[in-house]
Amino acid sequence: MSEDSQPGPEDEFRDMLRQFLSGDSEIDPSKLVGAAGLPNDPAFMARLMSQLQSAVSRSGDGIDWTLATEQSASIATQSAIETSPGQVSALEQAFHVAALWLDEVAHVAELTVEPRLMTRAEWASATMPVWSQLAEPVADSIADSLTSVLRDQAPEEMREMLAGASQVMRNVGGALFAMQLGQVVGQLSTEVVSGGDVGIPLLDDQQAALVPQNVAAFGDGLDIPIDQVQLYLAVRELAHARLFRHARWLRLHLISSIREFSQGISIDTGRLEELAADFDPSNPEELREAMASGALIPPKTEEQLAALARLETTLALIEGWVDVVTAKATERLPKSSSIAETVRRRRAAGGPAESAFATLVGLELRPRRLREAAAMWQAVSDAAGGEVRDSLWAHPDIVPTSDDIDDPQGLIARLTGGQPEPDDVDRAIEDLLNDVSDDRPREAEDGTAEDPRS
Structure with missing residues (x-):
């Protein structure tokens, strides 16, 4: 050999x-x-x-x-x-x-x-x-x-x-x-x-x-x-x-x-x-x-x-x-x-x-704050209506945060004009509701979702 x-x-x-x-x-x-x-x-x-x-x-x-x-x-x-x-x-x-x-x-x-x-x-x-x-x-x-x-x-x-x-x-x-x-x-x-x-x-x-x-x-x-x-x-x-x-x-x-x-x-x-x-x-x-x-x-x-x-x-x-x-x-x-x-x-x-x-x-898939998040969405629905509630999913920058779950009334105040001076989130929401924002999530040419943050 x-x-x-x-x-x-x-x-x-x-x-x-x-x-x-x-x-x-x-x-x-x-x-x-x-x-x-x-x-x-x-x-x-x-x-x-x-x-x-x-x-x-x-x-x-x-x-x-x-x-x-x-x-x-x-x-x-x-x-x-x-x-x-x-069945x-x-x-x-x-x-x-x-x-x-x-x-x-x-x-x-x-x-x-x-x-x-x-x-x-x-x-x-x-x-x-x-x-x-x-x-x-x-x-x-x-x-x-x-x-x-x-x-x-x-x-x-x-x-x-x-x-x-x-x-x-x-x-x-x-x-x-x-x-x-x-x-x-x-x-x-x-x-x-x-x-x-x-x-x-x-x-x-x-x-x-x-x-x-x-x-x-x-x-x-x-x-x-x-x-x-x-x-x-x-x-x-x-x-x-x-x-x-x-x-x-x-x-x-x-x-x-x-x-x-x-x-x-x-x-x-x-x-x-x-x-x-x-x-x-x-x-x-x-x-x-x-x-x-x-x-x-x-x-x-x-x-x-x-x-x-x-x-x-x-x-x-x-x-x-x-x-x-x-x-x-x-x-x-x-x-x-x-x-x-x-x-x-x-x-x-x-x-x-x-x-x-x-x-x-090493990851649990159970959402620990499910009830609190549901209570926040319900409060938004009651105060601002379903259309405003669902518009919050239009862009990752305006999705509610952990702080919003803790304080739904603060989120509702921003959504309903309860704050005298709107911030960037308020303006982004207003643009989306008026359908004038050009920063919407888009689809790639192959039909897959593009991450708008990329």
Whole structure:
């Protein structure tokens, strides 16, 4: 064998990983998978081992998110129940009536795409592009930290091998993270009732959708006629989708804010080094507990806390507006307030999958100031009317702030001329209401939303 054909350190490392993944080493891969919080059933293990072996052989950079899509769809279909024609017809009619009711109370753009009824698997696949966008910065941070720790902790004789195999480790770590994300999104697909149920625009901003199987599950045990539940949820989903269609800047702004927050997340390498040094492959419980509790993600920095506060304010403003508009549009429903309270409690508590996403990415999606934001929007509606209320979404510079949530009367005074000398915000609002401002959000040539601040 010539010198050029001798296997290098990277090849040795690939061979070592392949041996481990094929089960020919002393370490049981299934125990490591269990420590990562993934299911340990034979079918899943076979699929995971196959995907990790493929990751070892990959030469490209970046995470293969198709693994997450496949895993989420697999979970979503396990408990799927076919929707009856009667359910389909009832929900289609609910969307039709919901659109008419919203037209009466909201001054926002109508959707250009018909609402959809989605299976759990369709919801998981359709929303995965956004989930992967939000999770990618954290996945990269984990991969960088893992590579660094393994290189620093490795025995001297293995360092040359690991130094040439960083890409292989990143691929394997990325594949494992993608499978974890798929697990979370698959579980979420069994809990959500609509496209906007978790507060962020997971679908295209011209799309509204309901998941019939989950709508039926939501209505079980409420002692409320199911047609009222369907109509209320249809109004709420349409309101959420229409808001993002109307405020073309909002979707990009929100997703960019979440990614900006996620990019600031680092991994506690000290804690990771401790786990690596003390790790017992036959007893992976300590590693499982660290990953499940989020112990590897250190406390948030001051910058992150400030970014999180801004993000939570935006989420609260969105859902508060949706709550107020939905309440007004569904006044004809006898049980509207009861359904609304159920939705609020459900969002405040969150589900198991949402908690898992918070652990995985370090971000909770529950708006902490939802009730206060809703009270502010209601006060604005009562004092200035729905058209003025909805005009505040026209540009990011005039959207209410956290201070406005604290002091709705101050905002109302500015909107209704209660202050003798108008400031820049007043003048911007006046320009928008008079339709003379040329600083409106625009669409790019390809039809996507441009951030007006860029």
